[in-house]
Amino acid sequence: MTDITSQTEAALAAIAAATSLDALEAERLETLGKKGWVSLALKTLGGMSPEERTAAAPAIQSARAAIAEALDAKKAALEAAALEEQLARETIDLTLPAVAAPKGSVHPVSQVMDELAEIFADLGFAVATGPEIEDDWHNFTALNMDETHPARAMHDTFYFPDKTAEGKDVLLRTHTSPVQVRTMLAAAKSSPGGAPVRIIAPGRVYRSDSDATHTPMFHQIEGLVIDRDIHLGNLKWMLETFLKAFFERDDIVLRLRPSYFPFTEPSVEVDVGYASENGRRVVGGSGDAPGHAWMELLGSGMVNARVLEMGGFDPGEWQGFAFGVGVDRLAMLKYGMNDLRAFFDGDPRWLQHYGFSPFDQPTLSAGVGARA
Numbered sequence: 001m002t003d004i005t006s007q008t009e010a011a012l013a014a015i016a017a018a019t020s021l022d023a024l025e026a027e028r029l030e031t032l033g034k035k036g037w038v039s040l041a042l043k044t045l046g047g048m049s050p051e052e053r054t055a056a057a058p059a060i061q062s063a064r065a066a067i068a069e070a071l072d073a074k075k076a077a078l079e080a081a082a083l084e085e086q087l088a089r090e091t092i093d094l095t096l097p098a099v100a101a102p103k104g105s106v107h108p109v110s111q112v113m114d115e116l117a118e119i120f121a122d123l124g125f126a127v128a129t130g131p132e133i134e135d136d137w138h139n140f141t142a143l144n145m146d147e148t149h150p151a152r153a154m155h156d157t158f159y160f161p162d163k164t165a166e167g168k169d170v171l172l173r174t175h176t177s178p179v180q181v182r183t184m185l186a187a188a189k190s191s192p193g194g195a196p197v198r199i200i201a202p203g204r205v206y207r208s209d210s211d212a213t214h215t216p217m218f219h220q221i222e223g224l225v226i227d228r229d230i231h232l233g234n235l236k237w238m239l240e241t242f243l244k245a246f247f248e249r250d251d252i253v254l255r256l257r258p259s260y261f262p263f264t265e266p267s268v269e270v271d272v273g274y275a276s277e278n279g280r281r282v283v284g285g286s287g288d289a290p291g292h293a294w295m296e297l298l299g300s301g302m303v304n305a306r307v308l309e310m311g312g313f314d315p316g317e318w319q320g321f322a323f324g325v326g327v328d329r330l331a332m333l334k335y336g337m338n339d340l341r342a343f344f345d346g347d348p349r350w351l352q353h354y355g356f357s358p359f360d361q362p363t364l365s366a367g368v369g370a371r372a
Contacts, residue, residue, distance in 0.1 A: 105355025188312025264301025
């Protein structure tokens, strides 16, 4: 009994002297742990006679209760002290401005896509989409590109090992022209012989090329207009109107050069006048003016009669024009970016510099060509 009393007093003194939760835990293990002296004393009760057990048990139980109570009280006191110390150390000055939350931005390509869709919607165009995994008939054959055309080569196009049920090669589309083919086929199916079409086809395209101005995946927008009595003058007017609205300048001057594309006849390359300012190309003015030059911007032309036929249209009744331009290139010219590869690096610093607010939505509520 005397041993139990002295051990209890020593344990209570050690608990009171503990200065950390670790020291307190060590004392708990020494007394109430599986191998602690209180636990061992309780185990001895099983080997005692009833009279001995009745005499010894109250002292052991009393010691256990006193130690447990002291441990709980000391633990609460140490935790409260630790919390007070932490609060004092981590004082927050509520008068300071809050830390700015990370803010995302709209990628320039997405912004330009929205700008283009807004401009062409005002010109009466609908947006058409199609699959990015195409077959070679829609991507090449229906566009009057023969079997030996260089674009079909493995080093220019990403092919899949699979084939369609009809045995056609499967590939990643190299332009959004297949969307035009699918649109013509759908229009001819609903109206045999053809029907007016006015669409733009924006989207991702893929080619095996990579440098400062080319990437294996890039964005393109193509346009297609089919109607009766369509001519090259309509194409020129539409391109001038579109580019003036996009670059927000009235002095856009175009130069049309004869060219060749299998899917258009006649075909024209469209050049735009520009000037260099601080190492940046600024579109505007005539390329023949002093300090200016011409820059190739897009390809276009009148839709080839064979393409109209394969799309289900009667070329004797229907005519049309088509054009295509790189969305990434337009973004680089309008917003002063020099390296196309940075578009796809995912660098938040670049996006913070060139990105747009999600609230900065392009609008042409007054109409294309309207002036403030």
